[in-house]
Amino acid sequence: MTRFCFRAGSLLLVACLCWLMSATLLVRAVEPSEMLTDPALEARARGLSKELRCMVCQNQSIDDSEAPLAHDLRVLVRERLKSGDSDGQVLEYLVSRYGEFVLLRPRLSWHTVALWGLPPAILLIGIVTIVVVVRRRRNEAQAGTANLSPAEEAKLSELLRGEG
Numbered sequence: 001m002t003r004f005c006f007r008a009g010s011l012l013l014v015a016c017l018c019w020l021m022s023a024t025l026l027v028r029a030v031e032p033s034e035m036l037t038d039p040a041l042e043a044r045a046r047g048l049s050k051e052l053r054c055m056v057c058q059n060q061s062i063d064d065s066e067a068p069l070a071h072d073l074r075v076l077v078r079e080r081l082k083s084g085d086s087d088g089q090v091l092e093y094l095v096s097r098y099g100e101f102v103l104l105r106p107r108l109s110w111h112t113v114a115l116w117g118l119p120p121a122i123l124l125i126g127i128v129t130i131v132v133v134v135r136r137r138r139n140e141a142q143a144g145t146a147n148l149s150p151a152e153e154a155k156l157s158e159l160l161r162g163e164g
Contacts, residue, residue, distance in 0.1 A: 036078055045078045048090055052077070053104045061104055
């Protein structure tokens with residue numbers, strides 16, 4: 001019984017340690033020195049930071065990244081907000097400076113049509129290909145039995161019944 005309690009206790013300890021370690025991963029990379037004193041501006045800055053891609057990490061927002069460039073972009077976003085820019089103006093400024101790639105969710109425009117349209121197109125092509133292949137195989141299977149002579153059909157039915 002004590003052995004079971006020891007195992008249960010150690011499992012609980014390991015689970016708690018894993019939870020604590022995962023909780024620390026949720027801490028954002030935003031440093032206290034970057035934060036604005038105005039809570040409304042800071043909330044806007046955090047919202048914008050979550051929409052912007054770290055140009056070094058590429059699959060992280062600048063809000064999550066600890067890269068020096070991400071730090072510089074977070075500071076730039078906060079400076080633009082303090083100077084009175086709207087969220088749209090901040091995004092436009094960064095897009096004009098770094099290109100559409102800086103946005104984690106690029107806008108739908110003529111030069112991003114392939115980015116937005118290719119995945120559904122490939123999925124549709126795959127579905128159509130599967131349907132065509134299945135129909136062809138089904139037709140070939142039906143055509144294969146239709147080409148048998150009467151003697152071959154009789155022999156086949158005997159074999160299927162287990163008489164041959």
